[in-house]
Amino acid sequence: MSVTVLQAMHDPALFGAEFDKPTWTAWEAFLAALLGEGMTDEQKLICQTHTGRTDLPAQVFRRAALVCGRRAGKSRILALLGTSLATLKDYRPYLSAGEVATVGIIAADRKQARTIFRYVRGLLALVPEMEAEVTRETDEIIEMAGRRVVIEIGTASFRATRGYTYAAVLCDEIAFWRDDSSANPDEEILRALRPGLATIPGSMLLLASSPYARRGVLWKTFKRYYGQEGASTLVWKAATRDMNPEFDVQEERDAYEEDPASAAAEYGAEFRSDIASFVAPEVVEACTVQGRHELPRNSRVRYAAFVDPSGGSSDSMTLAIAHYEGDSAILDLVRERKAPFSPEATVIEFSAVLKTYGLVSVTGDRYGGEWPREQFRKHGIAYNLSDKPRSDLYRDLLPLLNSGKAELLDLPVLARQLCGLERRTGRGGRDSIDHAPGGHDDVANAVAGALLMQPRRRMPKFTPEVVQKIANQSMRGYQTWAV
Missing domain, CATH: 3.30.420.240 (Nucleotidyltransferase; domain 5)
Known part of the structure; x- marks a missing residue:
């Protein structure tokens, strides 16, 4: 990539107009860590705080997980990465005839995935040269035929994600994925995605979500890689206001007063300990x-x-x-x-x-x-x-x-x-x-x-003769007791 993501983020001729506020400082540290770029002392401290690692990454990560509170800006950063990977790198040497490189956007449903897709469309519109390369555009696909790149919304299904060649996959709110085809949809979907990422050097799998229960791919990734020196997957954990200092303080305070456990997950990026699976x-x-x-x-x-x-x-x-x-x-x-x-x-x-x-x-x-x-x-x-x-x-x-x-x-x-x-x-x-x-x-x-509805037994039906016999037996028992 002749122009790096961080350079594109700051370049007024590219995406600088979208990211020119100082509130993106923490996200710049994340991108520097993800892409193995040099850091300032401030960025080094931010990186150590949110990765739990003292070793500074020296190479590009192909796998990363963002465990961040809501409204932290993670969807916009995923859009920046997806747009940059689609437009600033040439994948044609790695593609067969008729093959295209896909930047996939996957969320809990297609409607939710459109959030990142709209950000991508907005970033492309900032750069006339990039927008001119778009040959086809719908509500779910942006195609750049000359580059042989497609930015596409995908379905959160392990069946629908197979068969693609991926330059990058952006997985949004993965802690909340649900799919009628699988009891563990996030695991099955990622298992189906990995072969499609294997054929393009430098392809990226990016997971992002506010945390939820202590299960699923996001939790397992956090447990395995967070704070691990030399880990091949970068895990970045940060509360909402750590990444977005402009977030409304009162809104966060009200949420904690109303439901501390929920707010700690929504805004504090803490996995919930009050939720457990009901049955194994x-x-x-x-x-x-x-x-x-x-x-x-x-x-x-x-x-x-x-x-x-x-x-x-x-x-x-x-x-x-x-x-x-x-x-x-x-x-x-x-x-x-x-x-x-x-x-x-x-x-x-x-x-x-x-x-x-x-x-x-x-x-x-x-x-x-x-x-x-x-x-x-x-x-x-x-x-x-x-x-x-x-x-x-x-x-x-x-x-x-x-x-x-x-x-x-x-x-x-x-x-x-x-x-x-x-x-x-x-x-x-x-x-x-x-x-x-x-x-x-x-x-x-x-x-x-x-x-749970154990049927009640029917009362037995008695003929008049049986009723009279029971009555006679009862009377004899009473007379014996009286004597």
């Missing part, structure tokens, strides 16, 4: 009957059902049916209708399923007020209100899972949602269990409710 994947796997996807009705079995209703626009509507054999809970059926869907049509469908299992009632939460009860009642199904909130359902389900007294269906969505549940400890010491931010638990909620 090994436990869920041990309870899952491989290859069993649904059980037919057995007329000698009494069933129970639980529904998690939804309005049809965002969350799924789910139904689960289960029964007991001894003290073991057996999951028989799961139905999920993903949004968007017709709530009325889904109630008709679920009601028909319930009747095939001999059920005339279902239990659910208080969602929607009278609406679920009225709709199910129209189709001959009584809707009973659950006396437990979902957090309590999950709490009571855990002993069943840990003891192996639950048989689960082999449904990937169920395994993902159960493994994705989090136990949070509130300031009062009370635990709550729920899905992670951006996650879902509609299927898990219905299954937990069904597995």
